[in-house]
Amino acid sequence: MDGEKLWVLEAQKGNDEAFTRLVEAYQTHVYNLCYRMLGEPQAAEDAAQETFLRAYQHLHRYDQKRPFGTWLLSIAAHYCIDRMRRRKFLTSSLDEDEEQNGFELPDADAPNPEVEVSRGEQRERVQSMLAGLDTVDRAAIVLRYWNDSSEAEIAETLNLTVSAVKSRLHRARRELAGLWQEETKHPRHERRPYESPAF
Numbered sequence: 001m002d003g004e005k006l007w008v009l010e011a012q013k014g015n016d017e018a019f020t021r022l023v024e025a026y027q028t029h030v031y032n033l034c035y036r037m038l039g040e041p042q043a044a045e046d047a048a049q050e051t052f053l054r055a056y057q058h059l060h061r062y063d064q065k066r067p068f069g070t071w072l073l074s075i076a077a078h079y080c081i082d083r084m085r086r087r088k089f090l091t092s093s094l095d096e097d098e099e100q101n102g103f104e105l106p107d108a109d110a111p112n113p114e115v116e117v118s119r120g121e122q123r124e125r126v127q128s129m130l131a132g133l134d135t136v137d138r139a140a141i142v143l144r145y146w147n148d149s150s151e152a153e154i155a156e157t158l159n160l161t162v163s164a165v166k167s168r169l170h171r172a173r174r175e176l177a178g179l180w181q182e183e184t185k186h187p188r189h190e191r192r193p194y195e196s197p198a199f
Contacts, residue, residue: 008068012059019059023052026069029147030076036142037080037135039127047083051076066156070149074157077143081135129179137172140165 004025010018030051035044054075055062062071130138139158143149151169155162 004068005064008059008062008064011056012062019056022055022068022072026072027052029069030072032146033073033076033142034080036127036130036146037077037138038083039131043083047076047080050079054079067153070153070156073143073147073149074159077139077157081139084135084138125180125183129176129183132179133172133175134168136160137168137175140168141172141176144169 004022007018007021007025011022027048031044031048034047034051035041038044038047051072055072058075062068130141133141136158140154140160143154143157144151149157151162151165154160154169155165158165160168
C-alpha cells in the first residue's frame, strides 16, 4: 500500500497528522486550481481552505477506488463553480472592474523587469479571458492545461461524460482563441502618437 492510501485510511480513522500530510501533498494543486478559476489570491486561499475543510468533514464518503487527488480537485472545482455563479448574481460589473484593476510589481531580483512586467500583463490577459468563460468550461480548461488532467479525469472531477468534456474543451478553446484575437486587434492601452513609449 502506498503512502497516500495509508494516510487516507489513517485520516478516516481520525488521525489528524495523516490528514495534515494529505494537505501538504495537495495544497499547491488545490490553490492553483482555485486561483485559475477565481482569479484572486485571497479568494483562492479561502477556497483552498474551504476545500480541505469539506474534504475533512466528508472523508468518510471518500471511495478508495477513486484517486484521492481527483476527489479533492472535484471538491475544489465544484466549490469554485458555486462561488463564481454566486458572484455573478451578487456583484455589479463596476465592482468586478475595480477588483481587476490591481497590478503586480515585478520581482526585484528579476534580471529584466520589462520581461517580468510583460509576463504579468500576459497572465492578467489570460486570467481576464478565463473569467469570460462559462464556469464549467473554465474548470475544464484549468484542469486540462494547468493541472494536466486527462479528459477522463476531468469527466470524473466535474461529473460529466468524456464526450461532454471534449465538447466543452473544444468550445472553450475556440472562445479563448476568439477573445485573444479580439484583444490583439484592440489592445486595452494604446499609446497615442504624441505620447512617449514609456507611457
